[in-house]
Amino acid sequence: MSSHAAMPTGRFRRHRRAQPTPPVRSAHRVQGVVPVTLGLLYGIYVAFADRDHDPLTGGNILLGVVCGVVLAGLCFLLGRTQSRMVRELRAAAYGSLFGVATGFLISLSHASVLKASALGAVLGAAMMLVTFYIFYTRE
Numbered sequence: 001m002s003s004h005a006a007m008p009t010g011r012f013r014r015h016r017r018a019q020p021t022p023p024v025r026s027a028h029r030v031q032g033v034v035p036v037t038l039g040l041l042y043g044i045y046v047a048f049a050d051r052d053h054d055p056l057t058g059g060n061i062l063l064g065v066v067c068g069v070v071l072a073g074l075c076f077l078l079g080r081t082q083s084r085m086v087r088e089l090r091a092a093a094y095g096s097l098f099g100v101a102t103g104f105l106i107s108l109s110h111a112s113v114l115k116a117s118a119l120g121a122v123l124g125a126a127m128m129l130v131t132f133y134i135f136y137t138r139e
Contacts, residue, residue, distance in 0.1 A: 035075035043068020049108045071101060080107065087139060091132035099124020 047056065047064025074097055082090050103120020107113070 031079060032076060035072045035079060036077055039068040039070075039072025040066075042071045045105065046108065049105065052110075067104070087132065087135040091128045091135055094131045095124045095126075097127025098127040 002035040043064040043066075045064075046061045050060050050063060051057075078093055078097060082093070085093065100122045102123045103116045106119050107116035
């Protein structure tokens with residue numbers, strides 16, 4: 001009969017010192033970082049996109065702040081409720097949020113309502129397909 005190989009003991013074993021484990025970030029602390037960052041970047045973009053080569057005014061800053069806060073709030077709300085949604089509804093929510101946000105940005109360039117709505121709908125549908133594919137392959 002053959003026997004299994006035993007683990008080497010004694011002088012062959014190297015003793016390792018325990019490495020300190022890196023601090024684990026809580027999911028609740030990190031969960032708000034992405035919506036706040038997206039809202040900040042979106043608000044800055046809106047504030048500077050609506051100028052028409054004029055100097056930056058208080059109205060532009062107010063519009064940027066309001067748009068950034070609204071987008072951050074919607075992203076935070078979607079992030080908190082996405083675990084309770086089925087993947088089709090979750091993909092549609094991400095697609096519609098992205099489509100509305102980009103359609104609004106396009107409308108700030110004084111494009112027609114039809115052009116802004118059409119491009120927002122196309123980009124939202126593309127985002128919905130991409131997120132559905134990601135959710136479908138990851139579950």
